[in-house]
Amino acid sequence: MEFRLEDIDPDEIERRLAVVEPLTDSVRGLIDAVIRSEVDDAVLDRARARIDEITAELRVHQKPGGYGTPFTRDLRGMPWGNAATGLRNPIAPPLRPEHGAGVSTGSVHLGAAYEGPGGLVHGGVLALLMDQLVGECASTIVNMPHFTGTLTVRYLRPTKLGRVDLRAEVTGTQDRKTFVHVEVRDREGVTADGEAIMIRPKDFPGRDEVLAAIARTP
Numbered sequence: 418m419e420f421r422l423e424d425i426d427p428d429e430i431e432r433r434l435a436v437v438e439p440l441t442d443s444v445r446g447l448i449d450a451v452i453r454s455e456v457d458d459a460v461l462d463r464a465r466a467r468i469d470e471i472t473a474e475l476r477v478h479q480k481p482g483g484y485g486t487p488f489t490r491d492l493r494g495m496p497w498g499n500a501a502t503g504l505r506n507p508i509a510p511p512l513r514p515e516h517g518a519g520v521s522t523g524s525v526h527l528g529a530a531y532e533g534p535g536g537l538v539h540g541g542v543l544a545l546l547m548d549q550l551v552g553e554c555a556s557t558i559v560n561m562p563h564f565t566g567t568l569t570v571r572y573l574r575p576t577k578l579g580r581v582d583l584r585a586e587v588t589g590t591q592d593r594k595t596f597v598h599v600e601v602r603d604r605e606g607v608t609a610d611g612e613a614i615m616i617r618p619k620d621f622p623g624r625d626e627v628l629a630a631i632a633r634t635p
């Protein structure tokens with residue numbers, strides 16, 4: 418995992434988000450429109466040409482590889498490219514987890530972009546959201562980053578597109594392992610649950626090493 422310093426203060430974070438979050442939302446709208454539009458082919462062709470133009474404009478100056486998780490000097494992480502939560506990632510629903518005592522929750526609206534069987538949420542999308550929530554749940558509660566070692570998902574009944582709520586709860590810890598139970602609900606009740614074995618990697622750097630690594634950022 419890379420640690421990179423982004424030496425900015427909270428005001429600058431808010432300023433950047435005020436620009437990129439509306440852009441990300443607009444692209445989410447575009448994705449939904451591309452899936453569901455029933456306009457004729459000429460309109461679709463024109464749209465493609467205009468989108469290609471915008472893509473070329475954005476690519477004039479871009480990061481190599483993924484967005485990563487830049488950190489501020491006080492170790493606030495900005496994982497804005499994350500597939501489940503990324504504030505700059507139009508693929509992310511986005512999930513915005515909240516953390517309480519041993520419990521993490523989050524709600525999302527899953528529209529046409531997340532469909533598997535007709536009218537229903539894709540199982541892989543549910544696993545993605547569960548993976549993120551159990552990761553954040555274990556990491557926040559134990560206050561050390563955890564990776565998913567094993568995530569076992571039971572799909573109990575189909576999940577309808579629309580609002581989906583998730584809840585994860587730490588059920589135990591053992592050395593570097595944290596056990597988390599997770600549930601998914603649609604508007605009619607629980608549709609899937611899962612058990613995760615989250616692991617704090619043995620070679621993961623502590624706070625001082627992370628600070629030293631970001632201080633070396635050119």
Ligand SMILES: CCCCCCCCCCCCCC(=O)SCCNC(=O)CCNC(=O)[C@H](O)C(C)(C)COP(=O)(O)OP(=O)(O)OC[C@H]1O[C@@H](n2cnc3c(N)ncnc32)[C@H](O)[C@@H]1OP(=O)(O)O
Pocket residue numbers: 548549550552553556557560561562563564565566567592593594614616617618619620
């Ligand atoms: C600070 C707050 C931050 C908050 C924000 C954080 C955001 C987080 C965002 C989250 C994002 C979303 C989340 C994501 O997407 S995380 C991304 C998906 N996950 C990965 O990429 C993980 C890839 N695997 C690894 O890196 C290593 O294999 C890990 C770290 C998992 C273990 O490698 P390590 O070398 O450390 O392990 P060890 O051999 O010393 O074994 C140690 C113990 O663990 C047991 N074990 C080992 N492997 C597994 C397994 N697969 N299942 C069950 N158990 C396993 C093993 O038996 C032993 O137990 P015991 O025999 O001692 O009882």
